[in-house]
Amino acid sequence: AAIESSKRLAAYTAVDHHIKPEHRIIGIGSGSTVPYVVDRIVQQGVEANKDRVFVPTGFQSKQLIVNAGLTLGDVDEYLSIDVTIDGADEVDRNLNCIKGGGACHLREKVIAEAAETFIVVADYRKNAESLGTNYPPGVPIEVVPFAYVKILNTLRKTFGSPNAALRMAVKKAGPVVTDNGNFVIDAPFEPGQLQDPATQIKLLTGVVEVGLFCNMAKAAYFGNEDGTVTIHR
Ligand code: DER
Numbered sequence: 001a002a003i004e005s006s007k008r009l010a011a012y013t014a015v016d017h018h019i020k021p022e023h024r025i026i027g028i029g030s031g032s033t034v035p036y037v038v039d040r041i042v043q044q045g046v047e048a049n050k051d052r053v054f055v056p057t058g059f060q061s062k063q064l065i066v067n068a069g070l071t072l073g074d075v076d077e078y079l080s081i082d083v084t085i086d087g088a089d090e091v092d093r094n095l096n097c098i099k100g101g102g103a104c105h106l107r108e109k110v111i112a113e114a115a116e117t118f119i120v121v122a123d124y125r126k127n128a129e130s131l132g133t134n135y136p137p138g139v140p141i142e143v144v145p146f147a148y149v150k151i152l153n154t155l156r157k158t159f160g161s162p163n164a165a166l167r168m169a170v171k172k173a174g175p176v177v178t179d180n181g182n183f184v185i186d187a188p189f190e191p192g193q194l195q196d197p198a199t200q201i202k203l204l205t206g207v208v209e210v211g212l213f214c215n216m217a218k219a220a221y222f223g224n225e226d227g228t229v230t231i232h233r
Contacts, residue, residue, distance in 0.1 A: 006123040006223030011036030011085075013229045014121045014221040018083050019044065025078045026054050027111040029086025030061045030104035033121050037085045038068045055081055057111045058104040058179040075111065084115035088213070090128045090135040091120055091220045095232060098131055100140025100211025103167065103176050103184045109209055112216055120220040127222040127230060130191040131212070138164070138188030139197065140211035145175075147206020148183045154204055159194065161187040182208055 015037055019026065026041070028034055041049065053073030056062035065072050086108055089101040097120060099105045112118045128134050138161065143151050148166060155164035164187035167176045175183050187201070194200055198212040222230040 002225045003123045003125070005227075006225060007033040007121070008036040008039075009223030009227065009229055010121040010123065010221040012040045013231075014085055014119050014219075015040035018085065018117060018119050018219075021048060023082040024052050025073060025081045026052060027081045027084030027086075027115050028054050028056055028061050028065055029084065029108055029111075030058045031087035031102045033087035033123070034061065034085065035064055037121060038064050038070070042068050042070070053078065055111055057086065057108040060102070060104070079114070081111060081115040083117045083119065084112050085119045085121060086112060088120045088122050088126055088220070089140075089211070090126050090131055090133070091122060091217070091222075091232070092128050092130045093232065095120070095217040095220055096131055096215070097213040097217060098135050098139060098211055099213050100142070100184065101135075101137070103140065103142070103178050105140055105211040105213075106142050106178065106180055106182075106209040109213060112213060117218050118216050120217045122220065122222055124222050124224050124230075132189055132191040132193070136188065137186040139186070139201065140167070141185045141187060141201055142178055142180070142182050142208040143185055144206045144208060145183050148185060151204050151206050152185055155185065155187045155201075159187070159189075159200070161189055163188050180208065
């Protein structure tokens, strides 16, 4: 309950601070924290939302928007988005994030980059000093299935991530398949182990997107167990 209420607290505070009446094109992230973002936006009322469109970051995000009775926005139709709000798996003091715990980070990064303002909302577990400290699975990496064995091997043998692993599905036999038809490899690294992990990993042939969102978020909201909110800007 503490975790859920802290997610809600982070989401509600972020929406109250960043979703203004003049904002019309809104990017909605993926995961278990963004449903509270949508709840709070719906609470702004039919009048406030009637001229808005909401751009999803994957199938779950699309369902969330439709089920909330909000208007879907087509990613191709809106070159720039006013505000995108999304969750994260870990956020450091410089607002760099590990994302992709829900295997949605490719479309999330597209919609986050397209936004004038990108805001992260999370429960207190995600608030870290540096990346790689409290998210054991490590960096999520979306890869084309054709290349996954080669990439796994490189991460384990050359990049010093011996526990890099293909993400297996729970309620489906075989690997997790993303909304883009790709696989996900989770690669744990020690903080500071790689000089420029986002670039080095992205350059491996067959890598589609890396779950590191660096220098992107304008602010991060963390709900705390004691009912307070920590805001990092
Ligand atoms: O998959 C993702 O990138 C999600 O945004 C994830 O990072 C956060 O999910 P959560 O809000 O369920 O923790």
